[in-house]
Amino acid sequence: MSQDRVFATYHIExxxxxxxxxxxxxxxxxxxxxxxxPGETEELKDKFxxxxxxxxxxxxxxxxxxxxxxxxxxxxxxxxxxxxKVVLSFPLHNFGPSIPNLLxxxxxxxxxxxxxxxxxxxxxxxxxxxxxxxxxxxFGIEGTRKLANVYNRPFIGTIVKPSIGLTPDELRVVxxxxxxxxxxxIKDDELNANPPYAPLKNRVKAVMEEIExxxxxxxxxxxxxxxxxxxxxxxxRNHETVVKAGGTCVMVGINxxxxxGVAHLRKYSEVPIHGHRNQxxxxxxxxxxxxxxxxxxxxxxxxxVDHLHCNALDSKFYESNESVIKSVKxxxxxxxxxxxxxxxxxxxxxxxxAPGSYSAMGTIDVMHLAGGGIIGHPGGSxxxxxxxxxxxxxxxxxVSLHEYAKTHFELAQAIEKFGK
Amino acid sequence: MSQDRVFATYHIExxxxxxxxxxxxxxxxxxxxxxxxPGETEELKDKFxxxxxxxxxxxxxxxxxxxxxxxxxxxxxxxxxxxxKVVLSFPLHNFGPSIPNLLxxxxxxxxxxxxxxxxxxxxxxxxxxxxxxxxxxxFGIEGTRKLANVYNRPFIGTIVKPSIGLTPDELRVVxxxxxxxxxxxIKDDELNANPPYAPLKNRVKAVMEEIExxxxxxxxxxxxxxxxxxxxxxxxRNHETVVKAGGTCVMVGINxxxxxGVAHLRKYSEVPIHGHRNQxxxxxxxxxxxxxxxxxxxxxxxxxVDHLHCNALDSKFYESNESVIKSVKxxxxxxxxxxxxxxxxxxxxxxxxAPGSYSAMGTIDVMHLAGGGIIGHPGGSxxxxxxxxxxxxxxxxxVSLHEYAKTHFELAQAIEKFGK
Numbered sequence: 001m002s003q004d005r006v007f008a009t010y011h012i013e014x015x016x017x018x019x020x021x022x023x024x025x026x027x028x029x030x031x032x033x034x035x036x037x038p039g040e041t042e043e044l045k046d047k048f049x050x051x052x053x054x055x056x057x058x059x060x061x062x063x064x065x066x067x068x069x070x071x072x073x074x075x076x077x078x079x080x081x082x083x084x085k086v087v088l089s090f091p092l093h094n095f096g097p098s099i100p101n102l103l104x105x106x107x108x109x110x111x112x113x114x115x116x117x118x119x120x121x122x123x124x125x126x127x128x129x130x131x132x133x134x135x136x137x138x139f140g141i142e143g144t145r146k147l148a149n150v151y152n153r154p155f156i157g158t159i160v161k162p163s164i165g166l167t168p169d170e171l172r173v174v175x176x177x178x179x180x181x182x183x184x185x186i187k188d189d190e191l192n193a194n195p196p197y198a199p200l201k202n203r204v205k206a207v208m209e210e211i212e213x214x215x216x217x218x219x220x221x222x223x224x225x226x227x228x229x230x231x232x233x234x235x236x237r238n239h240e241t242v243v244k245a246g247g248t249c250v251m252v253g254i255n256x257x258x259x260x261g262v263a264h265l266r267k268y269s270e271v272p273i274h275g276h277r278n279q280x281x282x283x284x285x286x287x288x289x290x291x292x293x294x295x296x297x298x299x300x301x302x303x304x305v306d307h308l309h310c311n312a313l314d315s316k317f318y319e320s321n322e323s324v325i326k327s328v329k330x331x332x333x334x335x336x337x338x339x340x341x342x343x344x345x346x347x348x349x350x351x352x353x354a355p356g357s358y359s360a361m362g363t364i365d366v367m368h369l370a371g372g373g374i375i376g377h378p379g380g381s382x383x384x385x386x387x388x389x390x391x392x393x394x395x396x397x398x399v400s401l402h403e404y405a406k407t408h409f410e411l412a413q414a415i416e417k418f419g420k
Numbered sequence: 421m422s423q424d425r426v427f428a429t430y431h432i433e434x435x436x437x438x439x440x441x442x443x444x445x446x447x448x449x450x451x452x453x454x455x456x457x458p459g460e461t462e463e464l465k466d467k468f469x470x471x472x473x474x475x476x477x478x479x480x481x482x483x484x485x486x487x488x489x490x491x492x493x494x495x496x497x498x499x500x501x502x503x504x505k506v507v508l509s510f511p512l513h514n515f516g517p518s519i520p521n522l523l524x525x526x527x528x529x530x531x532x533x534x535x536x537x538x539x540x541x542x543x544x545x546x547x548x549x550x551x552x553x554x555x556x557x558x559f560g561i562e563g564t565r566k567l568a569n570v571y572n573r574p575f576i577g578t579i580v581k582p583s584i585g586l587t588p589d590e591l592r593v594v595x596x597x598x599x600x601x602x603x604x605x606i607k608d609d610e611l612n613a614n615p616p617y618a619p620l621k622n623r624v625k626a627v628m629e630e631i632e633x634x635x636x637x638x639x640x641x642x643x644x645x646x647x648x649x650x651x652x653x654x655x656x657r658n659h660e661t662v663v664k665a666g667g668t669c670v671m672v673g674i675n676x677x678x679x680x681g682v683a684h685l686r687k688y689s690e691v692p693i694h695g696h697r698n699q700x701x702x703x704x705x706x707x708x709x710x711x712x713x714x715x716x717x718x719x720x721x722x723x724x725v726d727h728l729h730c731n732a733l734d735s736k737f738y739e740s741n742e743s744v745i746k747s748v749k750x751x752x753x754x755x756x757x758x759x760x761x762x763x764x765x766x767x768x769x770x771x772x773x774a775p776g777s778y779s780a781m782g783t784i785d786v787m788h789l790a791g792g793g794i795i796g797h798p799g800g801s802x803x804x805x806x807x808x809x810x811x812x813x814x815x816x817x818x819v820s821l822h823e824y825a826k827t828h829f830e831l832a833q834a835i836e837k838f839g840k
Contacts, residue, residue, distance in 0.1 A: 029611065031582055048585035048617075066705050068738025093617045094584050100649050100676035101613045104698050108610060108673075111701025112737040162451055164514050165468035190528060191449065193521045197468075197513045229520050232652060232684035253528075256520035258678020264652035278524050281531025285486050286706040317532040318488025 005089040007053065007125040008106040008295075013064065013118030013288050015071040018055050018084040024115045026050035026088055029105055048094055053087040064117030065288040081117050097133040099259050099303060102126075107291065118288030124295045130302060131336045134263060137306040139272040140340035141365045144306055147248050147272065148223040150184045153396075154354075155223075155367040156388045157185030158374050159346065164192050168206035171198070175207050179214035179222045181381035183374070185367055188227035190253055190276045194238060200226065201241050208245040225251035225274035225307075232257070235265055243270050255279040259303045266304025274344070275305030285318065293327045301335055307342045307367060313356050315347035321360070328361045342367055349373050351391030351401075351414040358395035368392070378413050387414035425509040427473065427545040428526040428715075433484065433538030433708050435491040438475050438504040444535045446470035446508050449525055468514055473507040484537030485708040501537050517553040519679050519723060522546075527711065538708030544715045550722060551756045554683060557726040559692040560760035561785045564726055567668050567692065568643040570604045573816075574774075575643075575787040576808045577605030578794050579766065584612050588626035591618070595627050599634035599642045601801035603794070605787055608647035610673055610698045614658060620646065621661050628665040645671035645694035645727075652677070655685055663690050669727075675699040679723045686724025694764070695725035705738065713747045721751075721759045727787060728761050733776050735767035741780070748781045762787055769793050771811030771821075771834040778815035788812070798833050807834035 014021040030050035061081045071079045095101040107121050137143075145151055160166070160174055178186055194200040207224055215221035228238035228250045235257060242250050251274035254262055265273060277300075283290040293310075300308055310327040311319045324345075331343040343366045345357060350373025358364070370388060377384030390411040394404035401419075405412040434441040450470035481501045491499045515521040527541050557563075565571055580586070580594055598606055614620040627644055635641035648658035648670045655677060662670050671694035674682055685693060697720075703710040713730075720728055730747040731739045744765075751763040763786045765777060770793025778784070790808060797804030810831040814824035825832040 031584055044582060044585040048582075066738070067707060068705070068740065070738075094611065094615055096614060096616045098614065098650055098654075100651065100673060100681075101611075101615075103676045104610050104613075104649065104673050107702060108698035109701070109737075111699065111705060112731075112739065114736065114738040116738075162464060162468075164451055165464040190524050191514065191521075193524070194516060194518065195514055195521075196516045229524065230518055231520065232680050233687070234518075235680075253520060253524050256523045256678075257680045258676075260652050260655075260677045260681050261520075267653070278528035279531065281529070282527065282703055282710045285488070285531060286709050287487060289706050289709075290702045311532075316534065317529075318486070318490075318534040318536075319532065320488065 002089070003127040003129070004092050006092060006102065006106065006127065007087060007089050008121060009123040010086045010088070011058070011083065011118070011120045011122055011288070012086055012116055013061070013081050013083045014116050015064070015069055015075065015079050015081055016115055018057060018082050018086070021115055022052040022055055022086045022088070024113060025086065025110055026052055028110055028113060029108065030090060030094060048091060050088050050090045053089050056085040058083040058085060065286070066117050068114055069117035070114040083118070085122070092127055092129060097129040099134065099263060099299060103259070111289065120287070120289055120292060121295045122292045124298050126298070126302070128336070134302045134304065136301055136336070136339035137304055137341055138266060138269060139306045140338065141342050142340065144272050144342055148184055149220070152364070153389060153392050154364050155184040155342070156385050157187065157367050157369045158183060159187050159189055159369060159371055160192070161371055161375070163189030166198065168198055168202045171203060172206045172210050175224070176210045176214065177381055179211055180218070181385050182218070182220065183222060183381070183385050185223045185225070185369070187225035187251055187274060187369070190227065190278045193227040193229045194234070200228065200238055204241050204245045204247060208247055212246060221248070223248045225249040227251045229253040229256050232261055232264065235261065236268065239265065239269060247271065249274055251276055253278050254300055254305065259299055262300070262303040262305060269304070272306035273304060274307045275300055275309065277309045294330045297327070297330050297341070298335055301339045301341050305341060307344050310343045310345060312345035312347050312349050313353055313360070317347060325360045328363070328366065332363050332365060344369060350418040351387040351411055352419050354388065354391030355395040355401055358392065364392065364396065373414070373418060376417070377410070378417050379410055383410040383413060386410040422509070423547045423549070424512050426512060426522065426526065426547065427507060427509050428541060429543040430506045430508070431478070431503065431538070431540045431542055431708070432506055432536055433481070433501050433503045434536050435484070435489055435495070435499050435501055436535055438477060438502050438506065441535055442472040442475055442506045442508070444533060445506065445530055446472055448530055448533060449528065450510060450514060468511060470508050470510045473509050476505040478503040478505060485706070486537050488534055489537035490534040503538065505542070512547055512549060517549040519554065519683055519719060523679070531709065540707070540709055540712060541715045542712040544718050546718070546722070548756065554722045554724065556721055556756070556759035557724055557761055558686060558689060559726045560758065561762050562760065564692050564762055568604055569640070572784070573809060573812050574784050575604040576805050577607065577787050577789045578603060579607050579609055579789060579791055580612070581791055581795070583609030586618065588618055588622045591623060592626045592630050595644070596630045596634065597801055599631055600638070601805050602638070602640065603642060603801070603805050605643045605645070605789070607645035607671055607694060607789070610647065610696045613647040613649045614654070620648065620658055624661050624665045624667060628667055632666060641668070643668045645669040647671045649673040649676050652681055652684060655681065656688065659685065659689060667691060669694055671696055673698050674720055674725065679719055682720070682723040682725060689724070692726035693724060694727045695720055695729065697729045714750050717747070717750050717761070718755055721755055721761050725761060727764050730763045730765060732765035732767050732769050733773055733780070737767060745780045748783070748786065752783050752785060764789060770838040771807040771831055772839050774808065774811030775815040775821055778812065784812065784816065793834070793838060796837070797830070798837050799830055803830040803833060806830040
């Protein structure tokens, strides 16, 4: 790949022919308008213009997906909307290795062009200059495993419930029970960060005291992802609060603080960054608009996220299993010289979702979060955690869940309760 | 309005009845799952739950807008998708006056719920606690006018073209000509920030030398919005570069640095923040997803943006004139005790778009940016600027453009060239 250009892949839908439409995109996002302006010489155009690398025709539809597209002049009767895959390349020297300015180029005004009734950024290929500027996940998969001392299987984790409203003392009890249950990982809900009714510093104190106390007893220190999402400067103070108390992970709403906010946090962070992607649905759920996860996760990794939410199989969300599997595979595909990120599976999970996840995703380098599947286990949280581990043991060893359950009681209980 | 709750208005589309769907939203974004979890008492729910304030039925459609919605169990045959306007209220103490955490609550995971085939945040009402935390635009309309010494009419401005590729010396010539033409405002293109081929500090030096030189001669100092969009810490250095050189405005890609990044910039900024909204199309162009500008502009103002792009009438973009007019009216509607922001009109503008803009928007507190309409004017840029001012004079005095052109030569020339 060229080391001085950024390659961006789009799916477009347009009432124009694809070749013309691709040229409009390239023009809008580089040397500008089609109207000749003084100073816009051929030499300048050649040096600074985006180039159309390839165009692949996809289907033709008769109804535009998005409003406001304008058919070519002289069109009459029924209009066809051409869908296609377009790859553009942009000279890096137009914007330099800067995530915010990359966004303006590959995902900026072009969404608003009336030549399109659909436009979605699918993928990105970035030159090495980005790697030099943004060193990526500080911990990644290996660093996270080392810190939590969890090897050869997924992290088994959960989210504190109720998501909102627990006092620090109530939270204490929840965390103590989970830590004693042998869980690897606990996280705050994305709705719960630094609320007036239970400020982060009080929550951190309560949680870390419990975690350390259990660790003294059992030798296992749970990784807790504190939701430190907040204004840019408060983010730094929140991070400090967590680290000073011995915390080993911070969580951040990527879209709440922005990729620039994440990259800023990455500069001083001393623990893994657990990346929550709430609001992502707004950017991706319309298939002809916004961004595909393939492109998004690359920018998240570049910004320095160590763990990244991907939904899960059979979740409560709209996302198809096929899309979830693709997201996880995107995350475990190396970027530059690694930039490893741990995919996080959550929503509707229990021991029985392990085999399907493993066979579809082909990795144990995931965080597998279950709520009811752990705390709702008939034998309690400890049995819940055991059942999850057993589910993965069955998956990896290729034994059927039911077969494995014959000799593993907690798994059998989980199947009995959740396996309907 | 209650001062301890946030009110959020949504348009939804759902295969469920609206009442049930509204309860799902409220549950997901506050006390969580419908499955009872230990600790989730009635008292806790009452104190922390989001409440459904009102539901208004809109149309019923037979095809879901977004993929992945799941009809109620037992549905068979054709399914109806109900559209409705839903107002929810959230207790402020769930998240506190924090823009990033507000986002997670009012615009977070709910976009992904499979109970919906459409979900769009339309409007927000925020309690005064936000005002105490975020003081809003530092300059607003009045401060911007004072700084540029432009009163009783819109700011007449332009965008440097070609958008990319000019060396600082070439830029010098462009800026000199525009400044001598008597223009009020010049801005960088959103694609051009701090690129390797022409680093911001070199551009700032060239531009400000020209601007000061012209100001010495004519007494008029052009306001130039330097695009300082960049990583969080670089943003601060870029701002300093501009201010030290005597610059009077910085521009930032709001969605490139995030609202949190803008609010951070607001803390130390010494000049107005010109807010560009590139990428906004991805968040708003699907009418059943994302966010309405009404909600967005409130958060931009809260974060401290002094000028905000709104497209313009008859632009090259997909947005309808009706939507543009609504956006401008949103911006000039007071928020809290003011938080005034100057709407920026650009794309496809010339003198002749003034009367329509004025009659539809009812304000002269706008920045009216024209490219070709100024530099492409047959009499040159100075005549172009004059023609724009004349267009607004005609508009405000209620005289028709053609009538006014009889005694105003530059306007007549503009009509001759652009008025087809």
